[in-house]
Amino acid sequence: MAMKRRILLQTASALALPGMTTINVWAQDKYPSKAIAFICPYSAGGGSDQRSRQFGRFLSTALGQPVIVDNKPGAGGNIGTDMIAKAKPDGYVIGMGNFAPLSVNPTMFKKMSYDPAKDLTPIALIEKGPLILMVPPNSPYKSVKDIIAAAKAKPGTLSFASGGLGGSHHLSAEMFKSLAGLNMTHIPYKGGAPATTDLMGGQVDMMFEQLYAASPSIKAGKLRALAITSKTRSPLFPDLPTMTEAGVPGFEVQNWQGLVGPAGMPPAIVKQLNEIVNKAFADPAIKEQMLGQGNELGGGTPEQFAAFIKVEADRWGKLVKAADIKPE
Numbered sequence: 001m002a003m004k005r006r007i008l009l010q011t012a013s014a015l016a017l018p019g020m021t022t023i024n025v026w027a028q029d030k031y032p033s034k035a036i037a038f039i040c041p042y043s044a045g046g047g048s049d050q051r052s053r054q055f056g057r058f059l060s061t062a063l064g065q066p067v068i069v070d071n072k073p074g075a076g077g078n079i080g081t082d083m084i085a086k087a088k089p090d091g092y093v094i095g096m097g098n099f100a101p102l103s104v105n106p107t108m109f110k111k112m113s114y115d116p117a118k119d120l121t122p123i124a125l126i127e128k129g130p131l132i133l134m135v136p137p138n139s140p141y142k143s144v145k146d147i148i149a150a151a152k153a154k155p156g157t158l159s160f161a162s163g164g165l166g167g168s169h170h171l172s173a174e175m176f177k178s179l180a181g182l183n184m185t186h187i188p189y190k191g192g193a194p195a196t197t198d199l200m201g202g203q204v205d206m207m208f209e210q211l212y213a214a215s216p217s218i219k220a221g222k223l224r225a226l227a228i229t230s231k232t233r234s235p236l237f238p239d240l241p242t243m244t245e246a247g248v249p250g251f252e253v254q255n256w257q258g259l260v261g262p263a264g265m266p267p268a269i270v271k272q273l274n275e276i277v278n279k280a281f282a283d284p285a286i287k288e289q290m291l292g293q294g295n296e297l298g299g300g301t302p303e304q305f306a307a308f309i310k311v312e313a314d315r316w317g318k319l320v321k322a323a324d325i326k327p328e
Helices: 002-015 022-027 047-063 075-086 099-108 144-153 168-180 192-200 211-219 267-280 284-292 302-323
Strands: 036-040 067-071 093-098 120-135 159-162 185-188 206-210 224-228 254-262
Touching (some): 047 067, 047 093, 047 120, 047 254, 047 267, 075 093, 075 099, 075 120, 075 254, 093 099, 093 120, 099 302, 120 168, 120 211, 120 267, 120 302, 144 224, 159 168, 168 185, 168 206, 206 211, 211 224, 254 267, 254 302, 267 302
Parallel strands (some): 036 067, 036 093, 159 185
Antiparallel strands (some): 093 254, 120 224, 120 254
8 A cells, every 4th residue: 555655656756856855746737726717698587687696605615715707898898708718618617598699699690709619618507588579558459369459450659669679679679570470569668677668557458577577576466467478377377378279389488507617627627617517406595586486497517408409599590680680
């Protein structure tokens, strides 16, 4: 045993650079050995920011190092996502990869400073979240079929709000238009909150909003829900039909986000981070909050997340081209 130990130490010493101790040889392989930057490509206070901070705390506890969330909003999520893509692929810069910058913007924007398929490493899907089609409480439209009938009777007169071009609010309505063969007018706002305010006031006819954000207004009677965009009904609103059940076959939209890093990350670090994210879904506080917001827990392998992103990019890319959606 003593001989084996002596041989191991001699081998380690032979591998070490001049002036480096054998302890340093082994320590340099440990990840992480310093703080990790977690880039959120959206503003503080929103859903992506909240989830970034929640998972940042869980990662910090699991890794034993600070995980610092840094909000870098702008250009529909492109600015922050580009910063992740351009970072050194050593695991010390990671971030939230979202629906729009990974699956919509590459087609919507003529020029992109990053390619999601080539410049990012998918690590783990975190969540999917449905949206709800809402109208003002005094709206004459009591169902999705009412909207379809009215839109076809007077093409272009009905309006729908969104939190901005290319987001899940907007793309949900574009899919509705495409599948139902409708002509409606898009009214984009700078965020979901002002769009919802005008919807309540009757300035616009309808809006698709994420379930967690729409729920309080619906429960308070300030807005009326007509349908949900997921494939199945939500436990939070069991009486609310899906868009397919409401008369639009094949309709499904989920806003989603997951952990990503720059391309070229060491497989061992990707595996380590992926395992931690998957363990997070068993944490009672995280699980309760995510399910309580009506979201579907993510998880799975990096390869499964990469395949999911590709399917979403192909799907939304076709719709963006067909609808000729361009940034302002």
